Amino acid sequence: MMRLADIQFSTRGRAMIARLVGELDMSNAADAGETVAERTPNEMLGLVLDLSELDHLDRSGIQLLYRLRENLRIAARNSRS
Amino acid sequence: MEQLVLPQGLRDDVALVALHNNSEIPAELHLRLPAHPKVLSPLRRAVRRWLRSRGADDEATAEVTLAVSEACANAIEHAYSPSPATFELDARSSIGDVTISVSDVGRRRSPRGQNRGRGLTIVDAAMDDVEVRPNASGTEVLMRRRLHR
Numbered sequence: 001m002m003r004l005a006d007i008q009f010s011t012r013g014r015a016m017i018a019r020l021v022g023e024l025d026m027s028n029a030a031d032a033g034e035t036v037a038e039r040t041p042n043e044m045l046g047l048v049l050d051l052s053e054l055d056h057l058d059r060s061g062i063q064l065l066y067r068l069r070e071n072l073r074i075a076a077r078n079s080r081s
Numbered sequence: 082m083e084q085l086v087l088p089q090g091l092r093d094d095v096a097l098v099a100l101h102n103n104s105e106i107p108a109e110l111h112l113r114l115p116a117h118p119k120v121l122s123p124l125r126r127a128v129r130r131w132l133r134s135r136g137a138d139d140e141a142t143a144e145v146t147l148a149v150s151e152a153c154a155n156a157i158e159h160a161y162s163p164s165p166a167t168f169e170l171d172a173r174s175s176i177g178d179v180t181i182s183v184s185d186v187g188r189r190r191s192p193r194g195q196n197r198g199r200g201l202t203i204v205d206a207a208m209d210d211v212e213v214r215p216n217a218s219g220t221e222v223l224m225r226r227r228l229h230r
Contacts, residue, residue, distance in 0.1 A: 004122055023125075026154050027118035056125060058151055059199035 004028045005054070009039050015046040021053040029060035033067055042075050106134040109173045116157045116166035116185065125150050128172070128181075135174040137228045145226050148207035149181055151200040152222045156185035158200075159220070178209075178227045186219040 005022035018036050040047050047068065051057060110131050114120045128149050132142045149170070156168035172181040201222075205211050210225040 023122055025118065025121050025150065026158070027121060056122075056147070056150070058147070058154060059203060060154070062199055 005032055007032060007035055007039075011044075012048075014044055015048055016040045016044045017048045017050060019050040019053060023056035024054060024061040024064065025056060025058045026060040029058075029064045033064045036068060037071055040072075042079060047072060106130055110170060112170045113167050114153075114170070116168050118154070118157055121150055121153060121157075124153060124170070128170075131172060132179065132228075135179060135228065137179070141226065141228045141230075144207040145179060145181070145224075148204045148224055148226070149183065151203045151207075152181075152183040152224065155200045155222065156183050156220075159185060174228075177229065178225060181224045181226075182221055183224075184219060184221040 005020055005024055005028055008019040008021065010017045020032065024032060110127065114124065125146050128146050129142055132145055137145065153168065153170065166186060168183060168185040170181065170183050172179060204224060208224040208226045212223040214221045214223060
């Protein structure tokens with residue numbers, strides 16, 4: 001993804017923490033979403049998005065939150081079945 | 082001040098004048114930009130600088146910049162034409178408020194998907210008055226906001 005935003009990953013227990021730094025808008029939100037999804041293993045029980053260092057978040061970023069929530073929901077359903 | 086004033090003192094008063102050179106920031110902004118998402122970040126920087134030069138406080142600067150970015154994202158998302166599309170931003174201020182217009186050229190697409198259409202909701206929340214004006218060549222979003230609430 002372009003350098004408008006950086007994503008730093010860490011884990012706490014079985015939760016993945018993604019810390020977004022910079023700006024998220026329609027130019028990079030989709031790439032950011034793919035990066036977070038790719039770096040979040042299915043065995044993780046949760047995903048925490050740390051937005052405290054984000055200077056700008058627009059509706060593309062809000063869409064990203066919904067999309068990641070849906071991904072997690074699907075992953076959880078698949079792991080139960 | 083220690084370096085300016087001799088240890089033995091001065092025989093007269095000292096005046097310190099601080100100047101901030103903002104001559105490069107125009108009183109009004111007129112931008113015509115390609116309808117491409119990559120213009121949004123530099124556009125936000127330009128709008129932030131302009132708002133601060135107009136006396137906007139941090140809250141107004143952040144909220145108006147967000148609204149302008151959303152309106153421009155709408156223009157980029159909705160604009161489509163056979164030739165490379167552009168959109169225009171005009172910003173002006175009067176005493177205590179700013180008026181900003183974002184115009185695209187082209188027909189508006191309908192919002193698609195459950196998360197579409199949030200842009201104008203955000204613009205409405207951030208600005209005092211918002212008008213969406215379809216015209217012969219496209220759509221203009223006209224936004225007004227007081228700088229100090």
